[in-house]
Amino acid sequence: MTLAVFWGCTCIAFGPALGLCLVTVLRHPLRVIILVAGAFFWLVSLLLSSLVWFIAVKASDPGNKPLQKGLLIFGVLFSVLLQEAFRFLYYKLLRKAIEGLVALSEDGCSPISIQQMAYVAGLGFGLMSGAFSMINLLADALGPGTVGIHGDSQLYFLTSAFMTMVVIFLHTFWGILFFHGCETQRWWEMAAVVLTHLIVSGSTFWNPLYVGSLIPSYLLMFAMAAWAYVLSGGCTRNLLQRLQGQQSETSPQPGS
Amino acid sequence: MMITFMNSSDSEEEACNERTSLMSAESPPVSSYQDGLQAPEASETPAHRKSHTGGSRSPSDDVDGGNSESGLPVRDIPLDNEEEELTLKYGAKHVIMLFVPVTLCMIVVVATIKSVRFYTEKNGQLIYTPFSEDTPSVGQRLLNSVLNTIIMISVIIVMTVFLVVLYKYRCYKFIHGWLILSSLMLLFLFTYIYLGEVLKTYNVAMDYPTLFFVIWNFGAVGMICIHWKGPLQLQQAYLIMISALMALVFIKYLPEWSAWVILGAISIYDLIAVLCPKGPLRMLVETAQERNEPIFPALIYSSAMVWTVGMAKPDPASTGCSQQTWDSAEDVRENHDNPTYVDSEISEARSPALIHPTASLLEELEEEERFMSDSFIASCVQESIACSSHLHHLWLDILLLNRQPGETFHGHPGISSVVYLKVKKNNLEGYGLFFLKPCYEVWHFKQGSCIVLHLVPYIFKRTF
Numbered sequence: 001m002t003l004a005v006f007w008g009c010t011c012i013a014f015g016p017a018l019g020l021c022l023v024t025v026l027r028h029p030l031r032v033i034i035l036v037a038g039a040f041f042w043l044v045s046l047l048l049s050s051l052v053w054f055i056a057v058k059a060s061d062p063g064n065k066p067l068q069k070g071l072l073i074f075g076v077l078f079s080v081l082l083q084e085a086f087r088f089l090y091y092k093l094l095r096k097a098i099e100g101l102v103a104l105s106e107d108g109c110s111p112i113s114i115q116q117m118a119y120v121a122g123l124g125f126g127l128m129s130g131a132f133s134m135i136n137l138l139a140d141a142l143g144p145g146t147v148g149i150h151g152d153s154q155l156y157f158l159t160s161a162f163m164t165m166v167v168i169f170l171h172t173f174w175g176i177l178f179f180h181g182c183e184t185q186r187w188w189e190m191a192a193v194v195l196t197h198l199i200v201s202g203s204t205f206w207n208p209l210y211v212g213s214l215i216p217s218y219l220l221m222f223a224m225a226a227w228a229y230v231l232s233g234g235c236t237r238n239l240l241q242r243l244q245g246q247q248s249e250t251s252p253q254p255g256s
Numbered sequence: 257m258m259i260t261f262m263n264s265s266d267s268e269e270e271a272c273n274e275r276t277s278l279m280s281a282e283s284p285p286v287s288s289y290q291d292g293l294q295a296p297e298a299s300e301t302p303a304h305r306k307s308h309t310g311g312s313r314s315p316s317d318d319v320d321g322g323n324s325e326s327g328l329p330v331r332d333i334p335l336d337n338e339e340e341e342l343t344l345k346y347g348a349k350h351v352i353m354l355f356v357p358v359t360l361c362m363i364v365v366v367a368t369i370k371s372v373r374f375y376t377e378k379n380g381q382l383i384y385t386p387f388s389e390d391t392p393s394v395g396q397r398l399l400n401s402v403l404n405t406i407i408m409i410s411v412i413i414v415m416t417v418f419l420v421v422l423y424k425y426r427c428y429k430f431i432h433g434w435l436i437l438s439s440l441m442l443l444f445l446f447t448y449i450y451l452g453e454v455l456k457t458y459n460v461a462m463d464y465p466t467l468f469f470v471i472w473n474f475g476a477v478g479m480i481c482i483h484w485k486g487p488l489q490l491q492q493a494y495l496i497m498i499s500a501l502m503a504l505v506f507i508k509y510l511p512e513w514s515a516w517v518i519l520g521a522i523s524i525y526d527l528i529a530v531l532c533p534k535g536p537l538r539m540l541v542e543t544a545q546e547r548n549e550p551i552f553p554a555l556i557y558s559s560a561m562v563w564t565v566g567m568a569k570p571d572p573a574s575t576g577c578s579q580q581t582w583d584s585a586e587d588v589r590e591n592h593d594n595p596t597y598v599d600s601e602i603s604e605a606r607s608p609a610l611i612h613p614t615a616s617l618l619e620e621l622e623e624e625e626r627f628m629s630d631s632f633i634a635s636c637v638q639e640s641i642a643c644s645s646h647l648h649h650l651w652l653d654i655l656l657l658n659r660q661p662g663e664t665f666h667g668h669p670g671i672s673s674v675v676y677l678k679v680k681k682n683n684l685e686g687y688g689l690f691f692l693k694p695c696y697e698v699w700h701f702k703q704g705s706c707i708v709l710h711l712v713p714y715i716f717k718r719t720f
Contacts (some may be wrong), residue, residue: 029351036355
């Protein structure tokens with residue numbers, strides 16, 4: 001594999017997310033802290049779920065392929081549920097943080113709203129998730145070898161990169177939806193997030209039939225994006241106006 | 257409303273102005289709490305404050321307090337609300353300002369480990385970790401690592417206590433001599449080894465004259481930047497490189513399990529040393545504050561610094577405050593007994609320097625940069641010295657270069673922040689303890705109590 005593959009996959013997977021980061025997060029220290037803490041929360045959830053999977057694997061018969069596959073599926077399921085649980089925990093933490101920030105500020109207003117925090121937290125989750133998905137692949141891409149020489153798909157790196165990108169975006173939108181659901185006590189939004197997460201992760205079991213995992217994920221991503229946009233106060237009129245370069249009266253920013 | 261917030265936070269993109277000189281880490285006298293502080297600030301700050309929100313405000317709203325005290329170099333401590341805001345805004349922005357060097361350091365370390373085989377070859381251990389980890393059983397290995405940790409921590413404790421004793425008995429020349437010696441060793445010897453290994457890895461031939469030239473320049477400029485004056489970014493870069501070198505030495509000479517246990521133990525020790533009333537580091541800081549002296553300025557990483565600029569027109573206020581800031585630096589190096597001599601020296605030295613428009617602006621600018629010192633340099637150097645078995649006679653360096661506690665306000669006489677924050681009435685304290693061990697950063701804010709462990713290099717080592 002070549003340096004071109006490495007850079008290409010890196011940019012595909014992380015380009016949009018890092019662009020988002022650069023434009024919206026990196027210039028604001030508070031958001032950077034929330035981002036990093038969110039990444040850390042995701043990391044902890046991954047650690048715990050992988051511990052569980054590891055123990056399960058060690059305790060089972062390594063030769064039994066269906067069992068191992070079943071354990072993997074179980075591991076993924078458990079990991080998804082744990083990630084969402086940690087998202088909820090992070091929401092709780094951020095709520096407390098907002099109260100603290102409000103108390104500390106002089107005009108009784110938090111410098112950052114829960115919607116912004118939701119976005120940043122989702123981005124943090126996504127970035128860390130993407131990092132863990134792609135880093136090993138990228139490291140291997142730098143070394144010698146041929147993709148799929150033993151009969152596997154040759155598109156492995158490319159599809160992984162695209163999958164990573166969509167997962168990062170999905171985490172961002174899930175963050176917005178989830179926090180909104182928590183804020184407005186709409187449990188069905190939270191359930192939708194969990195469900196779609198399970199669907200996306202489950203669809204990866206269709207790999208190497210990449211059309212089975214990438215296409216549903218992208219469709220879901222667009223759906224989540226639209227939903228998050230609407231929840232954040234945007235509407236189609238604004239979007240069209242923006243696309244046509246006009247000034248819109250109402251802001252598509254998250255409402256206060 | 258959100259737009260306002262976003263815009264406002266965009267607008268206060270204060271680059272830390274690099275008007276620099278090495279700011280001595282001052283611990284000026286505890287100023288009296290001025291309840292009337294609000295009044296002089298009120299004129300300038302409301303609009304200013306409203307437009308700056310959240311975690312990244314400039315501290316210039318505190319400046320006005322300093323302005324109002326003409327001639328009094330002491331910055332007034334704002335009251336509760338402002339203290340808390342100050343902490344928070346100080347915390348968020350300056351934490352971020354410290355993310356960058358730590359990340360850079362880690363990148364350097366990881367890059368080196370990935371490419372230069374030398375630092376991953378286990379080639380013996382230090383005398384501080386005598387127990388080997390090549391044991392047949394897991395339990396034995398664990399025991400050995402714990403024993404290694406105990407030895408290392410006791411060495412550190414002894415050294416710290418020794419340092420405090422030295423400091424209490426005012427052996428400044430001694431301390432500074434060792435400081436300089438140890439940074440000399442770092443900048444020259446370790447760089448030489450590092451450069452040698454890198455050249456070996458990439459199979460680049462370099463003759464000794466060239467090598468001497470390169471290392472001499474690197475080391476000399478480093479000494480000047482770190483111990484005296486220099487461009488801010490150059491100083492930061494040097495400190496980052498030194499930390500990376502330390503981390504590499506550690507990675508090479510510490511066995512794995514011992515490293516992990518030492519990591520945990522040293523975090524706990526540091527918290528104890530700084531926060532307990534009888535902790536050596538706390539005593540060090542308190543002694544320094546009592547004496548109104550800086551604490552080993554050379555080893556503090558500054559995220560921003562301020563020139564103490566000269567004035568075209570000698571203004572008592574500014575020369576007063578400038579004198580204060582320089583005084584301590586000079587004090588430590590010279591004698592305490594000749595402030596007048598020092599004064600004239602300073603004014604002479606600065607008359608050809610930049611001309612600054614107004615006295616108040618001077619103070620404002622001096623106050624503007626407030627930054628954290630982190631002691632990761634110190635600890636890394638310390639550990640590097642500890643590591644090097646040949647240099648056990650430089651144990652004192654461990655002492656001297658022990659962790660600098662807390663954050664320090666540089667520039668205009670701000671109290672050393674550990675002390676400053678200690679005297680806050682509502683006990684809202686933020687201590688930043690920074691030490692960069694081979695692969696981790698522990699940052700502790702009492703207020704937020706977040707402990708962030710960056711285990712990146714170890715993770716990378718495993719996953720790659």
